[in-house]
Amino acid sequence: MNHLDRLEAQSVYIFREAYRDFKQLGMLWSIGKDSTVLLWLARKAFFGHVPFPLIHIDTSYKIPEMIAYRNEKALEWNLNLIVGQNTEALANKQTYPDGAIDRIACCRALKADALKHTLDGTWPRLRMNHETRQLETDTNPTAFTGVIVGARADEEGSRSKERYFSPRNQDHDWDVADQPPEFWNQYKTDFAPGTHVRIHPLLDWTELNIWEYIDRENIPIIDTYFAKPGGNQRYRSLGCFPCTTPVESPSRTVKEIIEELRSGKFANIAERSGRAQDKEDGGGLETLRREGYM
Amino acid sequence: MERMNVVIVGHVDHGKSTFTGRLLADTGSLPEGKLDQVKAWCAINSRPFEYAFLLDALKDEQAQGVTIDAARCFFKSDKRHYIIIDAPGHIEFLKNMITGAARAEAAILLIDAHEGVQENSRRHGYMLSMLGIKQVAVLINKMDLANFDETVFNRIKEEYSQFLTSVGVKPSAWVPVCARDGDNLISPSERMPWYTGLDVLAVMDAFHKELPAENLPFRLPVQDVYKFTAQDDDRRIVAGTIVSGTINEGDEVIFLPSEKRSKIAKIEGFNVDPRSSIGTDMATGFTLTTQIFVKPGEMMCKTGAANSHIGTQFKANIFWLGKNPLVLGKKYKLKLGSARVQMVVKEIINVLNAAELSSEHKPEVGRHEVAEVVFQTQKPIAFDTADGHPLTSRFVIVDGYEIAGGGIVVENRSNRSGYTARLEFDSDWQMTSIDAVKRAQRAGHSAAIAIVFGAHANELSKAIETSLFEEKIAAYRIGATSPLQWERLVEMAYILADSGQVVIAAISGTSHDVVAVSDPLSRFPIVPIDSDHCTPAQAIEAIRTRI
Numbered sequence: 001m002n003h004l005d006r007l008e009a010q011s012v013y014i015f016r017e018a019y020r021d022f023k024q025l026g027m028l029w030s031i032g033k034d035s036t037v038l039l040w041l042a043r044k045a046f047f048g049h050v051p052f053p054l055i056h057i058d059t060s061y062k063i064p065e066m067i068a069y070r071n072e073k074a075l076e077w078n079l080n081l082i083v084g085q086n087t088e089a090l091a092n093k094q095t096y097p098d099g100a101i102d103r104i105a106c107c108r109a110l111k112a113d114a115l116k117h118t119l120d121g122t123w124p125r126l127r128m129n130h131e132t133r134q135l136e137t138d139t140n141p142t143a144f145t146g147v148i149v150g151a152r153a154d155e156e157g158s159r160s161k162e163r164y165f166s167p168r169n170q171d172h173d174w175d176v177a178d179q180p181p182e183f184w185n186q187y188k189t190d191f192a193p194g195t196h197v198r199i200h201p202l203l204d205w206t207e208l209n210i211w212e213y214i215d216r217e218n219i220p221i222i223d224t225y226f227a228k229p230g231g232n233q234r235y236r237s238l239g240c241f242p243c244t245t246p247v248e249s250p251s252r253t254v255k256e257i258i259e260e261l262r263s264g265k266f267a268n269i270a271e272r273s274g275r276a277q278d279k280e281d282g283g284g285l286e287t288l289r290r291e292g293y294m
Numbered sequence: 295m296e297r298m299n300v301v302i303v304g305h306v307d308h309g310k311s312t313f314t315g316r317l318l319a320d321t322g323s324l325p326e327g328k329l330d331q332v333k334a335w336c337a338i339n340s341r342p343f344e345y346a347f348l349l350d351a352l353k354d355e356q357a358q359g360v361t362i363d364a365a366r367c368f369f370k371s372d373k374r375h376y377i378i379i380d381a382p383g384h385i386e387f388l389k390n391m392i393t394g395a396a397r398a399e400a401a402i403l404l405i406d407a408h409e410g411v412q413e414n415s416r417r418h419g420y421m422l423s424m425l426g427i428k429q430v431a432v433l434i435n436k437m438d439l440a441n442f443d444e445t446v447f448n449r450i451k452e453e454y455s456q457f458l459t460s461v462g463v464k465p466s467a468w469v470p471v472c473a474r475d476g477d478n479l480i481s482p483s484e485r486m487p488w489y490t491g492l493d494v495l496a497v498m499d500a501f502h503k504e505l506p507a508e509n510l511p512f513r514l515p516v517q518d519v520y521k522f523t524a525q526d527d528d529r530r531i532v533a534g535t536i537v538s539g540t541i542n543e544g545d546e547v548i549f550l551p552s553e554k555r556s557k558i559a560k561i562e563g564f565n566v567d568p569r570s571s572i573g574t575d576m577a578t579g580f581t582l583t584t585q586i587f588v589k590p591g592e593m594m595c596k597t598g599a600a601n602s603h604i605g606t607q608f609k610a611n612i613f614w615l616g617k618n619p620l621v622l623g624k625k626y627k628l629k630l631g632s633a634r635v636q637m638v639v640k641e642i643i644n645v646l647n648a649a650e651l652s653s654e655h656k657p658e659v660g661r662h663e664v665a666e667v668v669f670q671t672q673k674p675i676a677f678d679t680a681d682g683h684p685l686t687s688r689f690v691i692v693d694g695y696e697i698a699g700g701g702i703v704v705e706n707r708s709n710r711s712g713y714t715a716r717l718e719f720d721s722d723w724q725m726t727s728i729d730a731v732k733r734a735q736r737a738g739h740s741a742a743i744a745i746v747f748g749a750h751a752n753e754l755s756k757a758i759e760t761s762l763f764e765e766k767i768a769a770y771r772i773g774a775t776s777p778l779q780w781e782r783l784v785e786m787a788y789i790l791a792d793s794g795q796v797v798i799a800a801i802s803g804t805s806h807d808v809v810a811v812s813d814p815l816s817r818f819p820i821v822p823i824d825s826d827h828c829t830p831a832q833a834i835e836a837i838r839t840r841i
Contacts, residue, residue: 047563181700
């Protein structure tokens with residue numbers, strides 16, 4: 001077994017634990033490389049099937065290629081896709097790109113709040129109809145009790161303290177100081193009514209592992225991660241376009257990206273350095289994570 | 295390049311975070327900007343820079359100045375990639391220390407040269423032993439506070455190694471360090487020329503990778519059985535992760551505790567080349583040659599090999615993390631392998647104070663204590679004992695919604711059958727609301743269970759039932775010839791006796807089997823009757839004295 005086999009086995013085990021114990025299970029799909037690897041691992045765990053819905057929070061400011069890729073794969077892989085949005089904040093132009101609020105407040109409104117209300121079913125949400133091939137109003141918005149998320153421990157400080165199975169209370173708060181113990185592959189799968197559990201199958205993966213696995217498994221990945229022919233710009237981390245800047249890099253293939261990470265100029269630069277909201281205040285992201293941000 | 299998880303443990307303020315921060319900095323392992331970010335934070339908050347802050351990424355930690363959780367960071371030596379788990383030293387966060395340590399293949403234990411061996415130095419040493427972490431190196435830190443004195447180092451080494459030996463931990467190295475200044479971390483310290491051993495990085499590189507449990511008997515806890523019908527998929531797949539051993543297509547397997555058997559038809563997978571054999575640590579799935587009903591929670595073993603025990607009672611060493619103590623009689627959930635079952639504490643043999651290593655008799659096990667206890671499960675489960683197969687002897691205890699403890703099975707205490715009267719456990723079941731004494735007053739006699747065994751159990755039990763019936767005693771005979779039916783027999787006898795009747799249970803076994811069957815029924819008067827040496831009249835007399 002090499003290190004990718006081990007990571008894969010660990011993730012598959014976590015997926016199966018989650019599927020066994022959580023009746024209302026869903027998985028967040030941000031369309032980025034991590035959550036697409038997550039989706040692939042779900043198909044590994046369930047022998048080609050994805051037996052629960054995928055949830056995408058659409059801020060409306062996503063890089064446009066992301067939405068096209070999402071709808072294409074949802075139809076191709078027969079995915080049960082659910083889309084949520086803070087339609088009120090968008091209608092009232094209460095966003096950072098509208099100049100109304102700062103970046104962190106914008107993340108809170110368009111991502112954290114939208115996620116919270118999409119998960120508990122209190123805001124209207126859309127579901128992919130595979131016959132009409134359109135997103136339509138979800139007529140049965142049940143609350144999720146288990147939510148699978150692609151967070152990795154190496155991404156930034158607060159995520160290094162996550163559990164594989166991490167409980168959230170009724171207000172979606174994360175109590176960092178009082179987390180369940182995890183040992184011997186036994187996780188917290190019992191939870192009080194009204195609370196839910198975030199499940200992190202990718203916690204032990206690094207950015208390099210993700211790309212190595214994409215390479216080994218030949219996973220189709222959105223092409224905004226790659227430089228265009230002759231170009232010298234690509235995204236290393238995907239988010240909303242007003243707050244995400246591409247990096248200078250000529251890498252056009254998965255193998256070139258792996259090489260760049262192993263030895264090249266990104267070896268010592270944080271992956272999310274192109275994500276402006278991380279820098280806004282000392283622990284801004286951590287504050288958001290406690291409130292429900294992924 | 296290989297990866298290794300190493301956990302840093304020790305008493306609060308003995309320098310774990312400083313050590314880790316300094317090690318990352320000295321090996322050039324910090325991401326660009328990380329050091330600046332932390333220095334900027336220190337400047338804004340008017341605090342002198344400390345290496346520990348590098349790890350304390352969370353706000354409330356910085357405010358409190360203690361590590362509350364096992365944070366992970368990454369670095370690499372020439373030999374391998376390391377994932378460093380910085381475990382908290384404060385007693386309040388023992389469960390986080392355990393979470394961190396359980397992921398590790400090796401541990402580094404720090405002791406402050408000035409303070410010496412403290413409560414959590416011992417407690418953490420004990421937990422490492424319990425969690426099964428065999429590779430341990432001890433660093434005597436803050437040697438600057440001891441004037442880099444070799445005698446101080448030797449004194450602490452002697453005291454602590456005595457303790458570690460008593461809990462079965464043998465350190466691979468003892469290193470004097472001053473983590474803050476980097477002494478003996480990645481190169482020899484000029485301030486301690488008397489120390490001629492390896493520096494910490496070399497000690498870490500000398501840890502060896504744990505070999506997978508390929509040589510232990512095959513075990514696969516069945517996590518689930520899938521039958522996805524989408525896209526006309528008609529496979530019924532038994533899924534799980536192989537804990538130990540290897541299995542091939544065509545191998546005959548047995549599921550425990552149901553003891554159902556089948557053969558591996560095919561090793562299933564997604565986007566993977568077909569394979570006819572699969573080994574330890576792989577998360578996999580199988581189709582079987584026959585359609586048998588297997589439930590999640592069973593243990594898949596190979597037939598003809600050394601298999602797991604089946605039982606309902608076992609002795610275990612446990613550690614308790616719950617806010618409420620572990621108490622006798624209360625129902626808990628046991629999670630062992632993929633099995634989940636209700637259980638009660640049948641006996642608390644002794645409670646050990648992990649810090650002092652003194653043992654005492656107590657009616658309960660408090661938070662952060664370790665103990666030797668006997669559990670009884672609601673229904674039979676498959677398990678191993680720690681000396682036979684450590685990986686499948688490990689379990690956790692759930693109290694309410696929380697994982698409140700963990701332990702290892704050290705001895706199977708089940709009677710041979712492992713039966714239990716599950717009515718006693720099932721909270722869904724509602725039993726009678728009429729008092730047994732009132733019931734006995736109305737009937738004119740109380741309940742009892744006569745267990746008739748031996749070669750003539752059938753005939754004798756029929757005769758007993760007839761005689762009792764004619765004497766207007768509410769009597770009811772049940773019988774089972776196969777031990778496979780005894781679990782049902784136990785349950786039926788329980789409910790019949792609870793309704794006030796005299797139960798005559800015929801079993802085809804020996805007096806030894808009577809013990810197995812009667813143990814879970816011990817709430818009621820039990821009358822064993824040997825059908826080979828007893829007349830109907832003698833049997834009736836024996837029963838009459840008990841009702």
